[in-house]
Amino acid sequence: MKKVSIATFKFTSCNGCQLQVVNVDEKLFELLDNVEFKFFPLIKSDNIIGEFDVTLVEGSITTPEEVKVIKKVRELSKVLVAIGACSTAGGIQALRNWVKVDEFKRYVYPNPEWIKALDKASPISDYVKVDYELRGCPISGSQLLYFLSQLLRGKGPILPIDSVCMECKRKGNLCVLVAKGIPCLGPVTMAGCGAICPTYGRGCYGCFGPMRDPRPNALAMRFKEMGLSIKDIELLFKQFTGWSKPFKELLNTLGVEK
Amino acid sequence: MSGSIEVRIDYLTRVEGEGTLYLKLSDGNVERVEVGISEPTRFFEALLRGRKYYEAPDITSRICGICPLAYVMSACRAMEKLLGIRVPDEVRLLRKIAYLGEWISSHALHVTLLHAPDFLGFNSAFDMMEKYSHIVKAGLRVKWWGDKVIEVIGGRAIHPISFRVGGFYRIIKKEKLEKLLSNLEAIKKDAKLLLEWVLKLPIPGFKRDLEFISLRNGKEYPILEGRVVSNKGLDIDESEFERYIQVEQTPYSNSLRYRVKGRGSYIVGPIARFNNNYDLLKDEVKDIIESHGMGRRLINSFQSIVARAAEVYHAVLEIVSLIHEYSEPRQPYVEGELREGEASAITEAPRGMLYHRYRINADGTISDANIIPPTSQNLAAIEDDLKVIGAELSKLSFEEAKRGAEQIIRNYDPCISCSVHAIKIVK
Numbered sequence: 001m002k003k004v005s006i007a008t009f010k011f012t013s014c015n016g017c018q019l020q021v022v023n024v025d026e027k028l029f030e031l032l033d034n035v036e037f038k039f040f041p042l043i044k045s046d047n048i049i050g051e052f053d054v055t056l057v058e059g060s061i062t063t064p065e066e067v068k069v070i071k072k073v074r075e076l077s078k079v080l081v082a083i084g085a086c087s088t089a090g091g092i093q094a095l096r097n098w099v100k101v102d103e104f105k106r107y108v109y110p111n112p113e114w115i116k117a118l119d120k121a122s123p124i125s126d127y128v129k130v131d132y133e134l135r136g137c138p139i140s141g142s143q144l145l146y147f148l149s150q151l152l153r154g155k156g157p158i159l160p161i162d163s164v165c166m167e168c169k170r171k172g173n174l175c176v177l178v179a180k181g182i183p184c185l186g187p188v189t190m191a192g193c194g195a196i197c198p199t200y201g202r203g204c205y206g207c208f209g210p211m212r213d214p215r216p217n218a219l220a221m222r223f224k225e226m227g228l229s230i231k232d233i234e235l236l237f238k239q240f241t242g243w244s245k246p247f248k249e250l251l252n253t254l255g256v257e258k
Numbered sequence: 259m260s261g262s263i264e265v266r267i268d269y270l271t272r273v274e275g276e277g278t279l280y281l282k283l284s285d286g287n288v289e290r291v292e293v294g295i296s297e298p299t300r301f302f303e304a305l306l307r308g309r310k311y312y313e314a315p316d317i318t319s320r321i322c323g324i325c326p327l328a329y330v331m332s333a334c335r336a337m338e339k340l341l342g343i344r345v346p347d348e349v350r351l352l353r354k355i356a357y358l359g360e361w362i363s364s365h366a367l368h369v370t371l372l373h374a375p376d377f378l379g380f381n382s383a384f385d386m387m388e389k390y391s392h393i394v395k396a397g398l399r400v401k402w403w404g405d406k407v408i409e410v411i412g413g414r415a416i417h418p419i420s421f422r423v424g425g426f427y428r429i430i431k432k433e434k435l436e437k438l439l440s441n442l443e444a445i446k447k448d449a450k451l452l453l454e455w456v457l458k459l460p461i462p463g464f465k466r467d468l469e470f471i472s473l474r475n476g477k478e479y480p481i482l483e484g485r486v487v488s489n490k491g492l493d494i495d496e497s498e499f500e501r502y503i504q505v506e507q508t509p510y511s512n513s514l515r516y517r518v519k520g521r522g523s524y525i526v527g528p529i530a531r532f533n534n535n536y537d538l539l540k541d542e543v544k545d546i547i548e549s550h551g552m553g554r555r556l557i558n559s560f561q562s563i564v565a566r567a568a569e570v571y572h573a574v575l576e577i578v579s580l581i582h583e584y585s586e587p588r589q590p591y592v593e594g595e596l597r598e599g600e601a602s603a604i605t606e607a608p609r610g611m612l613y614h615r616y617r618i619n620a621d622g623t624i625s626d627a628n629i630i631p632p633t634s635q636n637l638a639a640i641e642d643d644l645k646v647i648g649a650e651l652s653k654l655s656f657e658e659a660k661r662g663a664e665q666i667i668r669n670y671d672p673c674i675s676c677s678v679h680a681i682k683i684v685k
Contacts, residue, residue, distance in 0.1 A: 012298040014675050015274050016323020016416040022371065023415065025402045029395075037384070043371055044382030045271040045664075063298045092320045093300040104304040115299060138323060138416040196413040200420040201428030201590070205316065207417070235310065240320070 007039035011059030016138040017084035074128040085137035090243035137207035168195035188214035209241035275674025288648035328607030335603035341594025348587035362404030364608035370397025396448035425591030456567040457550035470530035515638035523638035526610025528565035559669035633677035
């Protein structure tokens with residue numbers, strides 16, 4: 001069987017999602033029997049630019065240069081997979097999307113005029129067609145492996161659509177929101193992490209982004225009833241996936257001054 | 259090779275993040291060195307303003323996918339100083355276990371997949387599989403065990419979620435930690451094999467005059483705290499750090515560099531910790547190093563691979579002792595008292611000292627932040643290395659010179675995402 005060629009490209013991000021590719025334990029060696037990493041600069045020096053069967057894209061688009069590169073990457077890729085919160089929702093750097101990027105430049109840089117940055121940090125799908133999205137900050141290594149194995153077998157990969165609550169219940173956790181009064185984004189957040197935050201005694205902070213049809217307004221109302229201020233609610237939703245459409249829409253209606 | 263030669267690398271490989279290198283050699287002299295940073299900025303310090311003090315560990319951990327826990331640790335310690343919190347011994351111990359897990363994960367990755375291929379002339383560890391599969395596999399098994407250590411304590415290895423200012427969100431059960439010891443003998447064997455193998459690599463032995471800066475507390479090999487010391491007489495408290503270093507702007511590069519005021523470039527990281535704290539390494543580690551004829555002082559950046567492999571084996575042994583020592587705390591975290599103020603903290607990230615400074619308002623909102631990651635501190639030293647060693651490169655063929663130059667950068671295990679996402683850049 002011909003090996004499936006894989007490429008990984010990094011845009012604005014921390015490298016954590018790409019690293020999950022080698023964090024899949026001994027199964028990595030099985031994977032290597034079936035795939036060839038043609039372009040993976042984090043790991044190898046002899047990278048080849050050409051057609052790729054599957055391209056994993058990490059990071060959000062934040063500079064004019066990255067816009068050019070992602071368009072080229074799309075042309076070269078049969079299947080393009082956005083991996084992680086940055087590439088699917090803009091990531092933590094998208095917090096700048098609510099302010100003027102020039103102010104950020106002036107705060108951080110002595111010579112702001114030399115910094116090339118777009119006004120917004122955007123998900124990949126704002127620029128090119130994305131075939132699949134793996135969520136999470138970072139993505140789950142086991143989900144990545146499962147996804148690739150389905151793809152290698154020619155199946156249409158199945159990814160979660162429901163909330164962290166489903167995973168949390170299956171684990172038999174006591175609900176942190178209902179029983180302990182801890183604000184938790186689990187009810188609106190996409191499953192896939194294994195409900196780790198509630199399992200470790202804290203509320204979910206939404207790093208897998210919104211589930212399908214999340215209705216975050218209802219959860220925000222609940223937080224208000226619990227006594228959270230508008231500011232606190234804003235901080236909860238405005239984190240690693242705050243720029244995703246459903247959370248952004250909620251944030252725009254919360255009524256806090258920007 | 260004589261005359262003039264230009265080495266230009268548009269995308270450094272086997273490093274974390276996006277960087278470039280430009281090196282101009284003529285007649286055996288280095289005319290120009292530019293280690294460029296093409297990684298886009300993420301404005302971390304700017305976006306921290308207006309966030310709450312308790313969010314700093316989770317937010318700053320996103321600066322780096324290889325050493326997120328380092329950011330969690332420096333942020334937690336700075337905030338705890340601000341809030342007047344002294345964490346219980348059990349909490350400290352648990353943090354140390356997880357942090358050592360991150361050292362193992364980061365170092366084993368670098369030694370095995372990123373750095374080792376350089377010494378043997380390979381392009382990647384994939385290519386090493388035919389001849390050295392037992393080493394690659396041993397290195398990766400140790401790395402995965404390090405990940406497992408973080409995962410058990412932190413919920414997941416990358417961007418772990420159980421840590422908070424004051425301690426942990428929940429008590430971590432001792433029995434969970436003990437499960438990590440189930441394949442201990444195999445892991446110890448792998449870590450030892452990796453160190454012994456590294457010690458046999460053809461590592462250049464020339465001597466360079468370098469300043470090594472790390473933490474030291476005299477009680478244990480430093481990780482969570484200590485005084486800032488160097489082999490050239492530096493010995494200061496972490497809160498004084500910014501006064502002793504100077505920021506340098508260069509017209510040809512887009513990143514600030516740091517130098518010791520009145521002296522020059524310096525090295526942080528495993529090699530600095532090793533040299534400043536060799537006495538505190540586990541005896542088993544020292545025995546292996548000395549039996550291979552390597553001294554207690556590493557003398558050039560190529561030898562950093564020895565320090566990394568030594569720290570991996572040390573960390574495995576240390577984690578085992580700490581797990582035996584651990585007893586569950588009565589409460590997972592302690593609360594502090596919210597007050598306006600400013601504080602800084604340094605911990606030892608896998609790549610070296612990571613400095614965080616925060617100012618918060620009386621309601622706990624962050625009003626100012628400064629983060630100095632290890633890689634930006636090493637940038638000046640990397641360029642100095644290229645200037646000195648570059649002259650040797652001009653005797654080689656173009657391809658060899660290119661490889662050599664790239665290897666010098668790799669010696670430092672640069673984390674370019676860290677360096678760019680958290681420093682003030684000039685161009």
